[in-house]
Amino acid sequence: MTLVVDHPLARARLTTVRDARTDRPTFRDAVRDLTTMLVYEALRDAPVTETPVTTPVADTVGAELTAPPVLVPVLRAGLGMATAAHAQVPGALMGFVGVARDEETLQPTPYMESLPGDLAGRPVFVLDPMLATGGSMAHTIDLLVARGADDVTAVCVVAAPEGIARLGEQHPDVRIVTATIDERLNESGYIVPGLGDAGDRQFGAM
Ligand code: URA
DSSP states (O other), X not given: OEEEOOOHHHHHXXXXXXXXXXXXXXXXXXXXXHHHHHHXXXXXXXXXXXXXXXXXXXXXXXXXXXXXXXXXXXETTTHHHHHHHHHHSTTOOBOEEXXXXXXXXXXXXXXXXXXXXXXXXXXEXXXXXXXXXXXXXXXXXXXXXHTTOOOEEEEXXXXXXXXXXXXHHHOTXXXXXXXXXXXXXXXXXXXXXXXXXXXXXXXXXX
């Protein structure tokens, strides 16, 4: 299932990140705002547990997330989504996966993982702004499934049809939450129209 968060504010921030003239601080701020919106919508139907709360006036009943998602930013670009997602779910556990892309083969090259050992029965949100070929995302989800995860949401700013199709084939139960589904990938594996290299635009070209 793919959910496109087509909100006017999301479209405005998306325009900011698409614009090649946007400077790095402004780009990072827009990624942060988009993440807030995407995580908010991804949790819309999350189960809550009622909890008593005392206001200055009376006792009443509040709510808290029954199962806060484990947050997994995919380094490097997903790092820019981590703090905003964590602010939405302050009690969440956070794991990390590092995947670089080989610019010639476009294959994901994993270089680190730091994940809770047992993910069975726990929702997991993978944070990666660009779902392009789907290689990094599929690799990350493989790691999660190996730890028992069975409730995975891919939270992306921009998704390509190719990446969505790949996840549909390899991980049909994974939910995708994105601000847009773009047209296609180009021959270099960039999403068109996309926004360029999300890691470079947030943190600089290495
Ligand atoms: N990764 C990016 O940062 N941008 C793309 O367009 C595709 C993959």
